[in-house]
Each structure stands twice: as C-alpha cells, then as structure tokens.
Amino acid sequence: MTYCVGLKLDAGIVMMSDTRTNAGLDNISRFRKMFTWDVPGDRVLVACCAGNLSITQGLLSRINQAIARSRDDDRVETILNAPTLFRSAQLFGEAMKDVQARHRETLQAQGAGADASILIAGQRKGGEMRLYLLYSAGNFIEATPDTPFLQIGEHKYGKPILDRVITPATPMERALKAVYLSMDSTLRSNLSVGMPLDLAVIPADEIRFAVQRRIEQDDEDFAAISRGWAEAIRDAFETLPAVGEA
DSSP: OOEEEEEEETTEEEEEEOOEEESSTTOEEEOOOEEEEEETTTEEEEEEEEEOHHHHHHHHHHHHHHHHHHTTOTTSOOTTTOSSHHHHHHHHHHHHHHHHHHHHHHHHHTTOOOOEEEEEEEEETTSOOEEEEEOTTSOEEEOOSSSOEEEEESOGGGHHHHHHHOOTTOOHHHHHHHHHHHHHHHHHHOTTSOSOEEEEEEETTSOSOSEEEEEOTTOHHHHHHHHHHHHHHHHHHHHSOOOOOO
C-alpha cells in the first residue's frame, strides 16, 4: 500500500508520498512513487502513484518514452508539449487505459489486483495551477476550492487533519505542517506506509520546484513535528471534560 497527498493552494502546490510497497509481511520494498518533469520557464509537473506497481511503472515508461521520441520528432505529443495541463492529464489517462487493457486480465487471472491511481499536479506558463486524481479507468477529477486537497492510497488516517486545517488560502508554511502531520498519522496507524518520504513544492506562478527533497527516517524537522503533535494531542486529551458514567 502507499499514501500520497496533494494540495492545491493559492500559494502553490504541495505533494508528498511515501516509498513503501509490500506483497505480504515478509516482502517489503522501497520504490519511489513521486516523479517530476519540468521545462524551465514553460511548465512543471509532478505525479505520485499508488496501486499495482507494475501498472504504474508501465504507465510511466510510456510517458517517458513519448518524451524521448519527441526530441527527434516534434510531432509526438507529450505531457511536456501538450497545450494545457488538462491535456497532459488526458495523456496520463490514455496511457493508463492502454496499460490496463494489456495487463488487467492476466493480473486478475493470477489473483492480483490491477487497480492504480495517480495524482498529477503542475502549472504551465500562462495557465492556472492544476491538481488531478487519475483513476484506473483513465478518467480523472480535479481539485477545487471546495476540495483543495486530493489523496490516494491509504488515505483515511491522514484526512482528518487536512479537513480541519486546509483551505485554498492556507499559507505554505501552515500547509507543509499539515502535510507532515497527515503523513505522520498514517505512518503511525498503518504498517504498509513507510519512510523515506518524498516532498515537492511548486510556488504559484513561478513555474519551478521550490522544494524537491527526500525525508529520511532521521529527518529532524519531521521528527520534531511528530513529537510536538503527539505531545499536543496528549495535553489536549487531558484538558477535555470528564465523561459521566453510564
């Protein structure tokens, strides 16, 4: 399993993913689930993947192969030359449908799940920031002011803090704290999600990554947020009014 979260704010885009995959308690591995592309000054894109690893790796191979072919043939349409971010999301969706059509029946015949999902976010010069959630069928939804964050994978543990804190107007510093806490809550409650983590930040209208970093187990900032949150929850619990006996 995995957990990936994306925020679309007035201040910019924040994306975070874990790196754990497991095929049973005794078969746990680390695979990167966040992938980035950019054309300096023109567009910037980031994708986070969850679900069947062979499906998502096959999809990403198709996306990157198209980019490689376009260097010799500018008629090849790719996520880096598509006219809009919406069209880039459609290209992800078309690749998803192709990979699903090729492998789903065989995977299911062997008792394996073929479902996968992807968060796609970015901005093109002259365009708006976008954040999409792509499903196995190739269709997708977009984050809106009413729902400024999207999640994939093991999302239930990390959702409450985002529901309480995140709005489009949330400042970047506050949003990063919320994303850290969302991931920390998931790590504590589900062993199928694990470190290290990947973090990407795209400031609004700057068409660049302000942050691209790997957060390891011994990261001091993440540890400080985790400890502080645990202590704050315990303190808040103690201050709650007593509940009368039934």
